[in-house]
Amino acid sequence: MIALIQRVLSARVDVENETVGAIGPGLLALVAVQPDDGETQTKRMLERLLGYRVFSDDAGKMNRSLTDTGGGLLLVSQFTLAADTRSGMRPSFTSAAPPEHGRQWFERLVELAKKSHPTVEIGRFGAHMEVHLVNDGPVTFWLETR
Numbered sequence: 001m002i003a004l005i006q007r008v009l010s011a012r013v014d015v016e017n018e019t020v021g022a023i024g025p026g027l028l029a030l031v032a033v034q035p036d037d038g039e040t041q042t043k044r045m046l047e048r049l050l051g052y053r054v055f056s057d058d059a060g061k062m063n064r065s066l067t068d069t070g071g072g073l074l075l076v077s078q079f080t081l082a083a084d085t086r087s088g089m090r091p092s093f094t095s096a097a098p099p100e101h102g103r104q105w106f107e108r109l110v111e112l113a114k115k116s117h118p119t120v121e122i123g124r125f126g127a128h129m130e131v132h133l134v135n136d137g138p139v140t141f142w143l144e145t146r
Contacts, residue, residue, distance in 0.1 A: 001041040001105070002032040002081045007054050007139035011074045013123040014130040021121035023072025027054070028133050031109065032081035033102040034095060034146075041145040042105050046112050048143050049073065062139075066117070073113060076123035076131060077106045099126065 005027050012022035029049055034041075055064035055071070066073060079102055083091035096102070103125050113120045123129045 001034060001037045001045045001109075001145045003045055003049060003143045004030040004078075004081055005049065005052065005054070005141050005143060006133060007136045008074075009134040009136045011072075011131070011133035013074065013076055013121075014132070015124045015127045020124050020129075021074055021076075023074045023119060023121050025069070025136070026071030026073055026119065027066050028074045028076065028131070030076050030078040030081060030131075031106060032077075032079050033097040033105045034082050035097050035101065037097060037101075037105050037145070039108070042108050043112065044145045045143065046109060046116065048145070049113070050117060052141065052143065054139055054141065070118065072119040072121060073117055074121045074123075075106075075110055075113065076129065077102065077125045 008028050010024050011028040012019050050067045051065045053063050053065050055069045057063040079096040082096035084095050085091050110122050
């Protein structure tokens with residue numbers, strides 16, 4: 001599983017001019033499921049999303065996690081993160097999970113997140129989404145469970 005996380009002041013996802021998910025300060029996580037992902041990778045990704053220290057403490061150092069701050073978590077499926085871009089001029093998506101496998105494990109991630117964190121919002125799996133965000137920093141990290 002792959003996640004591109006961004007520390008945000010705010011973020012929202014619109015589908016067909018309707019806001020389907022929105023948060024204030026917190027993390028926007030663009031998430032890709034890979035073919036071999038399952039329960040282990042899903043739980044590990046959630047652990048990293050909630051525990052990764054990207055928020056400033058009183059001394060200005062990145063020592064606080066999403067769990068520490070209580071900020072929002074906006075999860076957005078994005079299979080293109082799993083693209084193979086090593087050659088040619090067109091990405092290959094053979095390293096991304098097939099849609100039903102991706103949906104299964106993305107939805108499991110959402111389910112676990114909602115049980116573990118007070119503010120979890122989502123985009124719409126498989127939809128054409130407009131993602132709006134105000135990046136705080138900017139602070140952006142690539143997380144993988146492999």
